[in-house]
Amino acid sequence: MPEGHTLRKLADDLTAAFAGRRVRVTSPQGRFAADAEQLDGSRVVGADSAGKHLFVEHEGERFVHVHLGLIGQLDVHTGIEGGAAAVPDPVGAVRLRLVTLDDPTDPRPAAYADLRGAIICDLVGAARRAEILGRLGPDPLRPDADPDLAWRRISTSPRAIGDLLMDQKVLAGVGNVYRAEVLFRHRIHPLRPGNTLRSGQWRAMWADLVELMAEGVRTGRIDTVRPEHTPEAMGRAPRKDDHGGEVYVYRRTSQPCLVCGTPVRTGELAGRSSFWCPKCQPKFRSRALRSPTKGTGRAGGARA
The missing domain is CATH 1.10.8.50 (Helicase, Ruva Protein; domain 3)
Structure with a gap:
C-alpha cells in the first residue's frame, strides 16, 4: 500500500497540473459516473493529502476523496501538446479521468489524470472531509500536524x-x-x-x-x-x-x-x-x- 509520501507527491502533481483550470470529468469504467457528471466542467481548486487519503478539491467545496488501497494507481500526465484533442483514449478500467479543458488564456499544455483500482473514490463535501481528517492521527508531512x-x-x-x-x-x-x-x-x-x-x-x-x-x-x-x-x-x-x-x-x-x-x-x-x-x-x-x-x-x- 502506498505510504504517505506517495500521496503527498500525487497531491502536489495534481495541484501543479490542474489547479485553477476547468476540467472534463468522466468515469470510463462507470462506477463514478453520477458524481463525475456533477463535477464535469468545474474548476479545480487544488489537491491535498492527509496520511493515505487524497482530496481533489473542485469549486463549491466539493472534494473527490481517494484512497488507493493495495492496488490503486493514479497517473498524472502533463505537457500534452495539441490541447484536449491530443489526450489519448482511456485504457483499462479507469474509474476517474480528469482532462483539462482548452483555455486560450492559460499557457500551460493540456494535462490528464487516470485513477484505477482505488478502494475509495467518492464525492464528498467539506463536512465529510473534516470528519475523515478528524479520525486521523498527525501526518509528518503536514505543516499543521501536532x-x-x-x-x-x-x-x-x-x-x-x-x-x-x-x-x-x-x-x-x-x-x-x-x-x-x-x-x-x-x-x-x-x-x-x-x-x-x-x-x-x-x-x-x-x-x-x-x-x-x-x-x-x-x-x-x-x-x-x-x-x-x-x-x-x-x-x-x-x-x-x-x-x-x-x-x-x-x-x-x-x-x-x-x-x-x-x-x-x-x-x-x-x-x-x-x-x-x-x-x-x-x-x-x-x-x-x-x-x-x-x-x-x-x-x-x-x-x-
Whole structure:
C-alpha cells in the first residue's frame, strides 16, 4: 500500500497540473459516473493529502476523496501538446479521468489524470472531509500536524510501538517501510510497548519521520540509510527491490545488518511483516521485571 509520501507527491502533481483550470470529468469504467457528471466542467481548486487519503478539491467545496488501497494507481500526465484533442483514449478500467479543458488564456499544455483500482473514490463535501481528517492521527508531512496528539496515545498504550506506528488513528501516513526503518534508526525493538517510550525518544522519531518522508516526496522513493551506509560509502551493490531505495532492515530478512552484520529478522506484527536487527534493536526489558542483585537490592540486567 502506498505510504504517505506517495500521496503527498500525487497531491502536489495534481495541484501543479490542474489547479485553477476547468476540467472534463468522466468515469470510463462507470462506477463514478453520477458524481463525475456533477463535477464535469468545474474548476479545480487544488489537491491535498492527509496520511493515505487524497482530496481533489473542485469549486463549491466539493472534494473527490481517494484512497488507493493495495492496488490503486493514479497517473498524472502533463505537457500534452495539441490541447484536449491530443489526450489519448482511456485504457483499462479507469474509474476517474480528469482532462483539462482548452483555455486560450492559460499557457500551460493540456494535462490528464487516470485513477484505477482505488478502494475509495467518492464525492464528498467539506463536512465529510473534516470528519475523515478528524479520525486521523498527525501526518509528518503536514505543516499543521501536532506530534503531541500521537504521543498522548502512544505514551498511554501497552500495544507494541510497531503496531501503534501503523495505526492511522495514531499516526497518519506511515506504512510498513517507514515503520521498520525509523525503529531501526532509533534502536527500538518493534515489540516494545508504547507506554515504555520516553518523550525524547518519540520526538526524535517524529523529527526523523518528517525529514525522511519529505525526502521521499522529493525523490519519489524511500531512502533511509545514513551517508556512511550508502552503497558508495560501503562499496556494496545497490539494493534491488520493487519498492526501490536504500534501507536498513525492510525486506532484508537474513541479510547482514549494514551496521553490525547480524542477520536481519522478520516476524508478523498486527498482520504485517515486521523487520528488525536483534543486536541493534534489542528486546526491551522493564526495570520492574529485572531480578535484584544479591545482597544489594539493586536491579540488575541490561539497560533499555
